[in-house]
Amino acid sequence: MVRTPACHFCHEAEETLGALFRARTINLVVVxxxxxxxxxxIARHRPALAPLVLLDGEFFSSGRLPKHKLARALGAARLTVARP
Structure with missing residues (x-):
């Protein structure tokens, strides 16, 4: 996940993804x-809004995290989002 300061969508996404990380459902990297x-x-994926969320290194979403889409995706893939 790529976040920006003072971004409420980023804060919401980080809370949701952080809970999944703590439950060991995903690997989380926040940048x-x-x-x-x-x-x-950002240059590579050109998101319209923050946060940029990647799924296994590929564009997943930007802006408000689509939780239903995330739930479907987690059934088929591992989510990689990061904190270096």
Whole structure:
């Protein structure tokens, strides 16, 4: 997940994804948008809104985290979102 400061969608997504991480359902990596990695991911995936969420390294969503879509995706894949 690539987050920006003062972003309520980022905060909500980080809470949801953090709970899944603590339950050992996903691997979580959270990156600040102003970091080198964050800028690289934003340039590569060009999200319309923050946060940018990747699923196994591929674009999953931007903006408000789609929880139903996430639940479906977790049935078929491992979610990778990060904190370096």
């Amino acid at each position: 600040d948008a102003d970091s080198d990695d964050g800028r690289d991911l």
